[in-house]
Amino acid sequence: MALKHISEKTIGRLSLYRRLLYRSSLAGQNNVYSHQIAALSGSTPAQVRRDLMAIGYSGSPNRGYKVGELIKSIGDFLDDPEGMRVGLVGVGNLGRAILSYFSGRRPKLAIVAAFDVDPNKTNRIIHGCRTYATSDFPKVAKEENICEGIITTPADTAQATAEMLVNAGIRGILNFAPVCLKVPPEVFTADIDMTMTLEKVAYFARK
Amino acid sequence: MALKHISEKTIGRLSLYRRLLYRSSLAGQNNVYSHQIAALSGSTPAQVRRDLMAIGYSGSPNRGYKVGELIKSIGDFLDDPEGMRVGLVGVGNLGRAILSYFSGRRPKLAIVAAFDVDPNKTNRIIHGCRTYATSDFPKVAKEENICEGIITTPADTAQATAEMLVNAGIRGILNFAPVCLKVPPEVFTADIDMTMTLEKVAYFARK
Numbered sequence: 001m002a003l004k005h006i007s008e009k010t011i012g013r014l015s016l017y018r019r020l021l022y023r024s025s026l027a028g029q030n031n032v033y034s035h036q037i038a039a040l041s042g043s044t045p046a047q048v049r050r051d052l053m054a055i056g057y058s059g060s061p062n063r064g065y066k067v068g069e070l071i072k073s074i075g076d077f078l079d080d081p082e083g084m085r086v087g088l089v090g091v092g093n094l095g096r097a098i099l100s101y102f103s104g105r106r107p108k109l110a111i112v113a114a115f116d117v118d119p120n121k122t123n124r125i126i127h128g129c130r131t132y133a134t135s136d137f138p139k140v141a142k143e144e145n146i147c148e149g150i151i152t153t154p155a156d157t158a159q160a161t162a163e164m165l166v167n168a169g170i171r172g173i174l175n176f177a178p179v180c181l182k183v184p185p186e187v188f189t190a191d192i193d194m195t196m197t198l199e200k201v202a203y204f205a206r207k
Numbered sequence: 208m209a210l211k212h213i214s215e216k217t218i219g220r221l222s223l224y225r226r227l228l229y230r231s232s233l234a235g236q237n238n239v240y241s242h243q244i245a246a247l248s249g250s251t252p253a254q255v256r257r258d259l260m261a262i263g264y265s266g267s268p269n270r271g272y273k274v275g276e277l278i279k280s281i282g283d284f285l286d287d288p289e290g291m292r293v294g295l296v297g298v299g300n301l302g303r304a305i306l307s308y309f310s311g312r313r314p315k316l317a318i319v320a321a322f323d324v325d326p327n328k329t330n331r332i333i334h335g336c337r338t339y340a341t342s343d344f345p346k347v348a349k350e351e352n353i354c355e356g357i358i359t360t361p362a363d364t365a366q367a368t369a370e371m372l373v374n375a376g377i378r379g380i381l382n383f384a385p386v387c388l389k390v391p392p393e394v395f396t397a398d399i400d401m402t403m404t405l406e407k408v409a410y411f412a413r414k
Contacts, residue, residue, distance in 0.1 A: 008407060015406040019385050023362060042387025084409040097304030101401065109409055148412050150405075156230060172412025174405055178226050180249025188411035190404050194308065197397050198357075198381055199222040200215060202291040202316055204395035205355050205379025 006054055011078070013051050016041050018074040025067045033064035079108040080147075087146040087170075089161050090153035091116040091131055094176055094194075098152055099127040112144050117157075134161070138168040148172040155179045162189075217258050218285070223248050224255070225281040232274045240271035286315040287354075294353040294377075296368050297360035298323040298338055301383055301401075305359055306334040319351050324364075341368070345375040355379040362386045369396075 020040045024032055034045040034052075041048070052058065052065070055077040059065035086102075088095055091114050102111050115134040116122055122131045132140050140146070149165040151158050151173060158177035165173060166187055173189045175181055178196065181189050227247045231239055241252040241259075248255070259265065259272070262284040266272035293309075295302055298321050309318050322341040323329055329338045339347050347353070356372040358365050358380060365384035372380060373394055380396045382388055385403065388396050 008411070011407045011410050012400075012403050015403040016385055016400070019362070019402070040386065078406060078410055080409065080413055084413070086405070086409075093310075094304075094308050097308050098401070101301050101304050102405070103300075105402070106406075109405060148405075148409050155226070170412070172408040174408045178223055179247065188408060188414075190408050192399060192401060192404055193219075193223070194305070194399060195226070195312070196219050196222040197399055198293070198309070198316060198355075199285060199313075200218045201379040201381045201395060201397050202287065202293075202355050203218050203285055204215070205377070206287055206291070207395075 010051050010054060013041065013043060013047070014055065014074050014078055017048070017051070018071055018078070021067050021071045021074075025071060029067055031064045032067050032070070034059070036064075075108070083108045083110065084148055085144060085146050086111045086148045086150060087137065087141055087144070087165075088114045088129070088150040088152060089116075089134060089137065089165070090151060090157075090177075091118075091121045091126060092152065092154070095150075095152035096126060098150060098176070099129050103127045103129070111150070113140050113146065115140075134164075137164055141168045141170065146170070148174070151175045151177050151181075153177055213261055217261060220248065220250060220254070220258050221262065221281050221285055224258070225278055225285070228274050228278045228281075232278060236274055238271045239274050239277070241266070243271075282315070290315045290317065291355055292351060292353045293318045293355045293357060294344065294348055294351070294372075295321045295336075295357040295359060296323070296341060296344065296372070297358060297364075297384075298325075298328045298333060299359065299361070302357075302359035303333060305357060305383070306336050310334045310336065318357070319353065320347050322347075341371075344371055348375045348377065353377070355381070358382045358384050358388075360384055 017037055034048040037048045038045045057073040088111050099111060099114060111129055114129050114131045115137050117134045122133045124131045149170045151161050153161050155177045158179045162173060162181045162183055166183055171187055175189055175191045178193050183189055224244055241255040244255045245252045264280040295318050306318060318336055321336050321338045322344050324341045329340050331338045356377045358368050360368050362384045365386045369380060369388045369390055373390055378394055382396055382398045385400050390396055
């Protein structure tokens with residue numbers, strides 16, 4: 001199957017569809033139509049059908065999609081069959097929050113190690129995750145087969161952290177620090193800036 | 208001053224510039240050039256100058272901008288002079304994480320009350336924030352002068368929560384639940400979907 005050119009937005013939508021389908025499944029729903037997925041996800045039925053065709057799944061116009069099969073198909077496409085192992089750098093307020101949020105959330109996507117420069121925060125278990133010295137990242141990443149990094153360091157050490165991750169072979173970084181990371185083109189990064197988003201909402205709420 | 212048509216992206220960049228300038232200021236820097244702000248923020252010097260002119264601030268081509276003045280100008284533009292008071296609904300794992308992260312972070316932007324349907328989570332102080340029953344939101348929002356809402360409920364109650372916020376007069380919502388909220392056009396919403404973003408990074412890290 002040729003699965004080229006799947007865009008970032010498509011991947012994002014597939015991830016969202018899957019979570020919506022989990023809910024439908026828990027609620028006892030067995031079949032679902034593209035227009036239902038569209039309504040829940042803020043998409044259009046045509047877009048939903050295109051996205052699902054892109055991963056090689058097609059439903060029947062009359063009976064829709066089978067919820068369980070669809071969840072599995074999206075998972076086969078999105079998830080690494082081996083599971084994706086993530087390392088988090090920066091065990092401050094935000095880092096702990098992220099550890100707590102993702103702890104045990106996804107069997108195929110787990111934060112398996114956390115790192116900090118502060119010796120008081122290392123060699124501990126925080127929200128079920130073992131913590132190490134940041135300087136041990138390359139060694140631990142290899143031992144633990146870590147492929148993705150989360151940066152929750154202060155802004156002024158985020159770039160150096162990103163470079164260390166890249167040198168250790170990491171090819172995907174989720175960055176929470178309010179800086180624009182410079183990484184080689186083969187490394188995929190995404191940014192979440194919670195303070196900026198909250199300030200933006202505050203601004204437009206006043207207008 | 209005509210300040211129409213300031214886009215979401217401009218507001219986001221101004222918020223980011225301000226945080227970068229705080230850091231420069233703490234590091235003892237008094238003057239800054241547009242190209243320095245651009246390099247730190249992943250923007251271009253021309254874009255930085257346009258954004259700052261949009262809020263009525265212009266530096267000198269030779270001496271750049273005064274860091275302290277610029278921080279103040281951006282603040283005068285972005286911040287509500289009275290301070291923006293935020294209410295958070297959903298004191299689960301994620302809600303607590305958000306409370307902990309924003310606790311005492313911004314004097315002009317504070318989460319002043321949190322809400323949950325679970326009686327075990329109400330009438331408490333969590334990360335410095337008092338918690339109430341969700342059904343008390345309209346009353347507390349009025350008493351506490353809450354203008355912005357954060358939704359950290361489970362997905363299946365997020366839409367009903369949004370409607371309650373809107374009926375209570377809230378005009379800005381930061382939504383962490385993985386659903387597409389339907390709100391009237393005068394209400395501004397922004398979404399942060401951490402799981403989707405982490406899954407997206409995982410997908411592209413494998414390719």
